[in-house]
Amino acid sequence: MAGVKGETTRARLLASAEERFAAQGYHGTTVSQIVAGAGLTQASFYLYFPSKEELMNELLRRFEDRIRELGNAGEEAGRQPDGKLEAFATHSLIAMFKLLGENLNLTRIALQGAAGERIRLELARGVADNLRLNQSRGVVSPEIEPGLAAESLVAAVEYLAYRYLMNGERSVEELGNQAARLFLRGILK
């Protein structure tokens, strides 16, 4: 289904599904509910997606792309002027918590099981690459092992997101600020 109208309909289905999955879970959501939420007929669903599972896979792919994009912020971080680095890192971490917090159901699905391990490792690899790059720029301490530091950061962010964003006990700003404060001094030269 090419064309602007097709893309809009597709986007409406994705948005409706995301909302339903978040509210009722993947298994608790039917295709009828997804199309109803998008103001479409059941038949139209299958013009865009072969199955509910394929739609979910696309949602996960998009979510993963956004996670990876944020993970790459570290590349830019090393090019910040000295005084701006902490603010930049804090901002990036807040953005990451915000993304996870706004998509708790996708976060749960994306980070569980074998797929979760893959995403986690990929994300950590991206962060590690940037730490290495920023080591060569003299911004990150040469004593840090980029792989271990990146995995520690990813594990901490993931745990804090699970622990505090589900129940709303902490804001994304609090979490981002604290994570930046905790890790930045250890990572920087």
Next chain:
Amino acid sequence: MAGVKGETTRARLLASAEERFAAQGYHGTTVSQIVAGAGLTQASFYLYFPSKEELMNELLRRFEDRIRELGNAGEEAGRQPDGKLEAFATHSLIAMFKLLGENLNLTRIALQGAAGERIRLELARGVADNLRLNQSRGVVSPEIEPGLAAESLVAAVEYLAYRYLMNGERSVEELGNQAARLFLRGILK
């Protein structure tokens, strides 16, 4: 079964079970194998433990006690002279990785599911209490939130243990050194 002999037999059963569980998993181990490993008869097992499950629970309780003990090392950390603090913290983290690494099967069982969440929170609470104490002593930065810092540290240690101790890709010394390096500067004043 009181008395020295009873305690020794009990300890032999626990040691045999721990070894078997680590090699074959809890479900893959039978009571016959545990008693055979301890050089005892099947009947004697039930003089000491009502079931394989109860024996496992005792192993977990002992393991949890040792984890908690190490988690409490932070209390002592704040009383170290300035120049010794980093070495002390590094040593404590290496000891924690060592304990987890020597008991990978128990680690896996202990940290999974609802029991795991309880142990993790309890451990983090112990670490947080010590961070708070060391804040009042002026050793830990007042800008750190003890709860979040402790949970980040516990999440990172747990992830690194899973990731690297199972496959032996990193030594406990490497992991302990890096974790100390990464977290200490962020935590300290």
